[in-house]
Amino acid sequence: MPATSHPPRRTGRRTYAALAGTAALATAAALAAALPAQAHADKGGHRHPSRYQDVQLLSFNDLHGNLEPPSGSSGRVTELQPDGTTKTIDAGGVEYLATHLRQARAGHPYSITAAGGDMVGASPLISGLFHDEPTIEALNGLKLDVTSVGNHEFDEGRAELTRLQNGGCHPTEGCYTDKKFKGANFPYLAANVLDEKTKKPILEPYWVWKKKDVKIGFIGVTLEGTPGIVSADGVKGLVFKDEVETINKYAKELQRQGVQSIVALIHEGGFPASAAYNYDCDAPGAGAGVSGPIVDIAKNVTPAVDALVTGHTHNAYVCTIDDPAGRPRMVTSASSFGRLYTDTTLTYDRRTGDIARTAVESANRVVTRDVPKAPDMTQLISRWNTLAAPIGNRAIGYISGDVNSTGTESPMGDLIADAQFAYGKELDPETDLALMNPGGVRAGLTYKASGAEGDGVVTYAEGFTVQPFANTVNLQDFTGAQVIQALKEQVSGANEAAPKILQPSANLTYTLDLTKSGADRVVTDSIRLNGAAIDPAATYRVATNSFLAGGGDGFTTLGLGSNDLVGTDDLSALAQYLTAGSSATDPIAPPATNRITIVQ
Known part of the structure; x- marks a missing residue:
């Protein structure tokens, strides 16, 4: 040959x-x-x-x-x-x-x-x-x-x-x-x-x-x-x-x-x-x-x-x-x-x-950062940053430490859920809780951010990086049974192989038992809203983003809500929450991520 x-x-x-x-x-x-x-x-x-x-x-x-x-x-x-x-x-x-x-x-x-x-x-x-x-x-x-x-x-x-x-x-x-x-x-x-x-x-x-x-x-x-x-x-x-x-x-x-x-x-x-x-x-x-x-x-x-x-x-x-x-x-x-x-x-x-x-x-x-910057890309970034600066550099709040977006329950996810719950209460005082999908949390907030803004300042640009989708905050009514079913859908059905853990507002707690399989991983008896068990027959007002309200990420039950009320975009809700609840002398601390108890 x-x-x-x-x-x-x-x-x-x-x-x-x-x-x-x-x-x-x-x-x-x-x-x-x-x-x-x-x-x-x-x-x-x-x-x-x-x-x-x-x-x-x-x-x-x-x-x-x-x-x-x-x-x-x-x-x-x-x-x-x-x-x-x-x-x-x-x-x-x-x-x-x-x-x-x-x-x-x-x-x-x-x-x-x-x-x-x-x-x-x-x-x-x-x-x-x-x-x-x-x-x-x-x-x-x-x-x-x-x-x-x-x-x-x-x-x-x-x-x-x-x-x-x-x-x-x-x-x-x-x-x-x-x-x-x-x-x-x-x-x-x-x-x-x-x-x-x-x-x-x-x-x-x-x-x-x-x-x-x-x-x-x-x-x-x-x-x-x-x-x-x-x-x-x-x-x-x-x-x-x-x-x-x-x-x-x-x-x-x-x-x-x-x-x-x-x-x-x-x-x-x-x-x-x-x-x-x-x-x-x-x-x-x-x-x-x-x-x-x-x-x-x-x-x-x-x-x-x-x-x-x-x-x-x-x-x-x-x-x-x-x-x-x-x-x-x-x-x-x-x-x-x-x-x-x-x-x-x-x-x-x-x-x-x-x-x-x-x-x-x-x-x-x-892609290391020890090589020369490409001048044409530097020019491109500078040009678009100049256009974005008046909006992006605006301070919307203050934090006392890094608000990370990693983990089964993340500080950033909890913060967003709290912001949407607070906004929901303003929109309708009957709002009971908020749930945030983890895939919608695109980044965390860094205490020592780059640039000249100063430690702890959260700018609109940083908030945009966290929530860039322009989803709206939606309010819907669900039965208690539907709320429980939605929590089970985190670890069953389309999400059984790769769980998607919803980030809950501070008043919702439960246990996630990873030693079990499927929907059983959500321990039903552990679910508490404001310290009390959820009544399957009662009606609850739930704040989510429009993506979840449409049944996204395999949460089909969340697409079945009634009495819809559509609010502002989710980033505005976060900015409003940070602005109202923090200052340079009294910043918001990263949430403790103690809403979901994990057994493994």
Whole structure:
């Protein structure tokens, strides 16, 4: 067999398979020596492309409009050290991401940059205040080639997503600058998001990258369960199809067009066995390196797809999962908020037009802050910050310490629930309690925040980062039995495998027994409102946000309330609570998180 029948092998990074034995290693060395990286010359001195071409794939996911370096734990990653210990590294910020991507591309004429969805939505003020136009502008500057849609691309509905793709001024707020918004220079792919009437994808289902004789197809999908985690208005008139069936359908279509190398961009993810971004989930003895929804998807997506770029869970992993033919296939995710990017080498076989899977390499890289800032991104941030400053710098309250957003019951979640309860009481004195969904708590409040505001000051911009969705505070009537059922839905039904623990106002307490399973984990006899047991037959007035009031996050019972009363947006309720209840000399202390007693 001639030497050119195998791709060259590389060392020093992860590969799918290792050659065993000295004979195999010698063969690999001989093949590597026989195969030039890019081209060879014939007897006449004319250079021709070699059979194999390395293509660099740089990818990231779940940016969520984090143009500036994220603060607190949202701006750090955990790195595993050679001795088994870990350390944290400050990471993120598009000024640094741009520099890292540009440095990574150096020397790689065949380079693609792709993303796995949630580029926008739940964004900090600098982007969210302007309906994420700044983020699209930044992604254009980053030279993003293609991305899938994520669930947060639907936060403001189909029409707004289409505007982000195609450009144009906001339909109600107009243009924010003297220049018309041009939209994304890259395609958003939405293969499994169909118009309810036409049954056709609302955006392009796939895109093909071409350079000379090399072509690689990209199929983009979001999780099928998007309607359960986005407001009803955001997905009105849309149908979300199965991820695997959709990818397999369009992989066949690409192959019929002669595209044999295919990458799937999937806004669904998994949960690695380690929080360290560089954890080797394929190492011997590592066990199940990654778990969660992406595993079944990866196992069933057609072998025609050569690699999977994933997201949604905000985790970091570079793993191999066998495809239906039993062949290892790379599955990657680069955490969130621009803290990491994944550097993958795809070896393209010009003879077959396919990726030589045995030569695929991949690794997550940290977007460290020790590199020069990209001047164009610094200018972009400065320009949008200038527009946002009059609103963002306004003080809305004071805190005496960090109000964290982590944990089964978080101080930030409790604070929001208390704010919505207080607002509900103003709106209707009959309001009995408030419940806040954990996914709506996007960040905490940092006591020693960056900038010149002073310790303990909470600005509108910081509040916006915590609650960027513009949900309204809704009041509804429920029976006591329905309140109990809603609490049980935290750990049963759609939420049984991955519980979503509602954050309660201070007057609601109960026990969560994690030694049990399903709905039994909520100990019914322990539920107390103002110290008294809830009467299943009585009527209770409950404050939630509009997302929960629509039955979001699997809380179907909360979508069955009556006597609706719609109030102001949730951020205004939080700002009002902080302003009324704190001052520079008498700040609010972080809640004690003692409302849910956890048994485990």
